Amino acid sequence: MPKQTFFNLSEQKRKTLIESAEIEFTRVPFFEASIANIVKTAGISRGSFYQYFQDKDDLYFYLLEVKLKKAKIYFSGFLEKHQGDLIEALIELQHYFLHALSDEEEKQFLKNALLYTTHRVESSFTSVWDTYLDHQEFKKVGELINREYLNIAAEKELLHVFKIVSALAFNNLIEKTVKGLSDEEAMDSFRLSMSLLKQGIYKQTNKD
Amino acid sequence: MPKQTFFNLSEQKRKTLIESAEIEFTRVPFFEASIANIVKTAGISRGSFYQYFQDKDDLYFYLLEVKLKKAKIYFSGFLEKHQGDLIEALIELQHYFLHALSDEEEKQFLKNALLYTTHRVESSFTSVWDTYLDHQEFKKVGELINREYLNIAAEKELLHVFKIVSALAFNNLIEKTVKGLSDEEAMDSFRLSMSLLKQGIYKQTNKD
DNA sequence: TCATAATATGACACGGTGTCACTTGTCAAT
DNA sequence: ATTGACAAGTGACACCGTGTCATATTATGA
Structure with missing residues (x-):
């Protein structure tokens, strides 16, 4: 700070x-x-x-935090819009990020952030959830999420689901940046990940 | 090089x-x-x-590559051992990594690698798959994987599954390091991720 | 008006990188 | 054995960056 x-x-x-x-x-x-x-x-x-x-860190992460604050607000909006459907809200959030990447300067800034910095950058991104999960805000967003859709047994698993989707979202941003994918290609890739995650990658059998 | x-x-x-x-x-x-x-x-x-x-990069990534070569070999072995069950093989590979992290010096080296370096480190880790996917070796490991278990439509999706599991495996290593989890805690967390991924996080309905 | 605290400054000590003119070692050909 | 030519080794050097500190400037408020 x-x-x-x-x-x-x-x-x-x-x-x-x-x-x-x-x-x-x-x-x-x-x-x-x-x-x-x-x-x-x-x-x-x-x-x-x-x-x-x-020092330089102090300034940099302050800057990043300011930039990411907007995303948090958007996410709540997307969740409401999609009646608490986590994945749909996420897909729209990812779309928002990818769109931000189309402004040439923001694009370069984010590229530099994604490719040449430490895990602290990833933490900054995924802290979009931490804020919800740790503090009072959790209740707010936790409530927004419609658990009817979700195949989870306990609240602990919800936290885990958050971790998984953040990891995949961040990964998708990196992938786009490294491979120079178009917005559409990146979104397709992200949608496929989300779809596999939704359905599960293993066939449903009786032995499980 | x-x-x-x-x-x-x-x-x-x-x-x-x-x-x-x-x-x-x-x-x-x-x-x-x-x-x-x-x-x-x-x-x-x-x-x-x-x-x-x-320069320094050149030396560092050479070092990292040498260290990761072993992992690739182990993975093939694990796949065979588990009759091509991707997830089981992965869980054992992750176990191997976490075990490596218990030697005090390797531990510190990997910690430094995981926390304070750029996405290139992640690339080095996930290139464990790239080698398989890009080159002749793909066929070899691709064959080892038992698709009977998997809920995938096309070969393209298999590649995507690889991406997802690498992202989660890497994430798990970071999580352990950042939060100072014990090997068991980290493995529990990873198993939960894998289990959610296997089953899918959404309830199976008819509308999909 | 003036004392005191807050803010601003840039020279400096330190430590790092990559280069380059030069030295030293190696070895095949004579 | 001697030569020469090329590969390998060297460390002083130019350059650039950081964080600090003694000092200067400005703001505050009694």
Whole structure:
């Protein structure tokens, strides 16, 4: 988290700084991004930067978090729209992400995020669920999900289902980025994954 | 890939260098590891290092690849043992990985690999399948898999099933490492994932 | 008005990378 | 044995990046 000093800054200055950071993280992946460039673009001194943020990580994950906040809100909306059908809501959420990837700059930013950073990025993405599961919000979204559809025995399994779908969603974003798939191709791939997951990959027999 | 020069080296020298690299990558994550340390431990000059490898990446992914080669061989064995039951073979493969993680040094090395490196590490892990799918070997393993169990329509879906299970297996390794789960806890979690995937997470209805 | 705290600054110490002109080793041909 | 030519080895060097700190500037409020 940025230091208090950062939040004390004037709206204008904060905005300039954030934009400079976005430019740099769009230009190159996290590990190549230099604070020197960011402060130069923002027109502040090197020392000031460290007055606002612990380090590069601090700024980066703050940026990412802000960007992902929107997604969380969308997801609740999608769930309502689809009468609590988890998979349908997810497919629409994925569509939203893939659409975001079609703005050239967002695209590059996300590409850099997906390909050249550590598991912390994945955590940021999947924390879309954590927020729900850990806190009060869980109840809210937990309620939105229609368990009628789901083949789960206990609440513990629901959490597991979340883990599985996050892993597959994240994987799909990476796949699109690495292989340069079109939005449609990526969505087809994701829908197939979801469909296999829904039905199960094993034939239903009596021995199980 | 290391340069030819590296392979021209004497067995002894190559081994020393590899061991020095392992020490460094066990000590700290990839991005903190320094070539300076590696060459110091190995007792060679900085310039020599660049004679052998393109850069740090080159050495690192070579190392990782060597370590993962074993896994590929094991997997074929597990498949045979379980009469081509994909999931059972996978569960045993995951067990093998988790076991490897119980040697203190391997553990730290893999932890550093899982947590602090880019998607290329994930690619290295999932390439266990790629090798099968792309090349002649595919036929070999493809044949080992008993499709009787599987609820798939086309060969294309089999590839997708591979993608799904790799994503979940990798995720499980990360989960264990991040949350510090015991081997048993991690295996339980993985078995649950596999079980949900087998059965499907949606109730079977007529409308599908 | 002034004391005090908050903020801003950039030179600096440190540590890392990749390169390159140069040295040393190797070995086949004479 | 000597040569020469090519492969391998070397470490000083140029360059770039980080995080810190003593100092300067600005804001605050009594």
